[in-house]
Amino acid sequence: MLGEKLDPRKVFGKAVTDLAAINQSIVVFSADSGKSSGFGEFSREYSDRYFECGIMEQGIIGMASGMATVGKIPVFCAIAPFVTARPYEMFRNDLGYMHQNVKVVGRNCGITYSDLGATHQSLDDFGLIRLIPNVVILAPQDPTEIKMAVKAMIDYAGPVYMRIGNPKIPVLFEEIPFEIGKGRLIQDGDDLTIISTGSMTATVIEASKILEKNGYSVRVIGLPTVYPLDEELIRSSAEKTKRVMTIEEHYCDGGMGTMVCELLSDTKNVTVNRLGIPKEYGTTGEYADLLAYYHLDLEGVVQSAIRFILEG
């Protein structure tokens, strides 16, 4: 139901479990993290396809790669930095290099593990994984997209990294087929294009309503796929509004905003403003407080957009 708030991990785990009923190749790896990743039901229903390995994330990436050579589709979900930054070389060599059919999911992404501090926050995962050739990066924006993205990533033959958060998020969209690499034009407008990804899109949709009320016409694009970017949609939007603001729960450097800048670097008369986290070790606190601290809350997004439109 639109507007209903759901736990992204539970939605993710259920989507994988439902697909496992019809796809016998799906197996799940846990690094002492399966139940927190939404795999409680999977571990009970499909115990012969559920591999608990304890706390060895780097080893699991390799084991998943080995399993994929025998035709399995391993899904491995744990806290985002532990499946990206920690086993980075294994991700590159065992998954990317061999284009293995393994799905890695980083949960509690961005600053959603707000009170656990910098070790548990993932502010660099887009940047790290996008440098590994041919790995798809997904950041679904609401529970509906999480469900559809899971199906798309299982259907896709190759390595995928998907990031999901931790706090409940609202249902924003009706169910439509998920196409990897396709962005979503959520609202049309002329003054500014806002491009967001992941759970930030809910805030951007709210912000766009406030901006409209204040007389600003905003084009809103949501990206459930961070790599490959929807180049056509981004280019055409940039050419239309000339101003592009990117928003992500990631460092301003190296993530989706950087990728948009690279894409638009040969587009004349377009200015890009990147919103995100400054390149520093994240502080701790309540999630809402951290969003406000980094100006990624509703007020921060609205003010940044108005400032950008007025001051360029």
Next chain:
Amino acid sequence: MKKIKSIEVLAAKIRRWIIEEVYSAKSGHPGGSLSCADFLACVYEKYLNFDSNHPEMIDRDRVVLSKGHCAPALYAVLALKDYFPLNDLKTFRKIDSYLQGHPCMKSIPGVDMSTGSLGQGISAAVGMALASRAEKYDNWIYVILGDGELQEGQVWEAVMCAAHYGLNRLVAFVDLNGLQIDGNTATVMNVGDVAKKFKAFDWNVLSLDGNNVSELDMALDTIHRAKTDKPTVIVGNTIKGKGVSFMQGQYQWHGSTPNQEQYETAVSELDAKINELEKCHE
């Protein structure tokens, strides 16, 4: 007995081609390639279920060369077993060659896992064994580790996992040649009593002369007959550079290549060995 001779011939031919590869490339790792040649020969000549015409056969036995820098040995045995033409071995490490410095499963027929960064191959082998058992395949997974490689922590994660899941069709071979790039393994970072360590992780352990084909054959025969719920490691005491007189036991030959004179000496020694073995074989 006849089979032992044919394994010995294959091992000598692998060694001959290792020298050819690293000499052609003017780079490569002859020392560790030569020390693991006997194990590869034994597995490929007698135990491995493979079909070089159908390298993708899903329930095949698999070999993971976790010490991927010893690619010359793996490439040699694959070519000698008709996965690709022998003459291609002379393109080793050359631009546009599919025979890259480290094994790549995407471009080389018969390579079951891409390796190169030490410690990673055994995790993949554990994954293969887990998936094969889940599929009820009757296959064996072999993984070859260097003793220096045991310094990588990831190895022990995989070793723990293999024992936890009772992967009784996983066979590891530790090429215990005692040398690594900077010198003796014992002084660089002592891996200690390897057999004891694997035993402590609840593996079956067989210690033997890893350059003795008869001992290797007996060990593999025992493993194949055994009823066990544990993975097995063969701790093979080997000699780095085995088979080439001036390379044997010299850590400098970990990653050095022979000049023309050294190449000719090595080739002449190995050709003599092959001739001698083939005469006995007749």
